[in-house]
Amino acid sequence: MHLHKYEKIWLTFGIGSLILFLTVIGIGAFYKGSQPPSHLATIDPQNVEAHEAFREENLGLRKVGDNEYIVSVVASAFNYDLGKDEEGNAIREIRIPVGSTVLFQVTTKDVIHGFEIAGTNVNMMVEPGYINSLETVMDKPGTYTLICNEYCGSGHHFMATKVEVFEP
Template identity: 80%
Template sequence: MHLHKYERIWLIFGISSLVLFLVVLGVGAFYKGTQPPSHLATVDPTKVEEHEAFREENLGLRKVGENDYIVSVIASAFNYNFGKDDEGNTIRKIEIPVGSNVLFQATTTDVIHGFQLAGTNVNMMVEPGYINSLKTTFKKTGTYTLICNEYCGTGHHLMAFEVEVIDNE
């Protein structure tokens, strides 16, 4: 099929840009390992608390190494369950030292929820039957709001939690 000379130049320029974009994304994903959250583990949505990661004592922030933490969360309408503190009170806020590596893992006992730490790239879907997870390193101190960004029912907009990234003592 005939293509006008200018059109050929335009298409070569356009398609090369697209290829360049894809190479950047591909290198990021497969060489640097920055993939979107895509954890494959499954769980029975009616028996979430029987799973090792989501037992009462494993919920919330756990230190697992010098600079490494795991945060395990059960989402349900309209609340994020981070477990209880030593006195048996519901945890309403967690504090993470700046510079630490954090693995967030979450699942749900009812409908689909969002898991977005506003102002960061921590943003994933939490779906019944699956555990989703995401690794991040916090480089800046500050207070971040964890919000549900997938509609989950009448109280969806009230579903939130506070995460504070603090200076190392």
């Protein structure tokens, strides 16, 4: 098939940029290890408490090392369960010292939810039957909002929690 000379130049430039672009993304994903959240572990959605990470005492923020934390969350319509404080009240806020490495691990008891800390790259889907996880360094102090960004029912827009990244 005949191609016009200018069209050849245009397509060579276009396809060339495409290859370069995909190479950059590929290096990011496979060499630098920056893959989208794709945790493969499964869980029984009707019995999430049976999993160690989501037992009531393990919910919310846990320190696991110097500057290293795990945040385990059970999402359900229309709430993020972060466990209870010493007085037995539900914890409504996550407070993380700036510069910590945080592993978020999340599952849901009912429908699909989103898990997005607005203003950061923490953004993943939470689906029944699966645990999703994402590790990040919280390196900017400030008050963030953790919101559900996948429609989960009539109260979807009330599903949110405060995340405080503070200077210790």
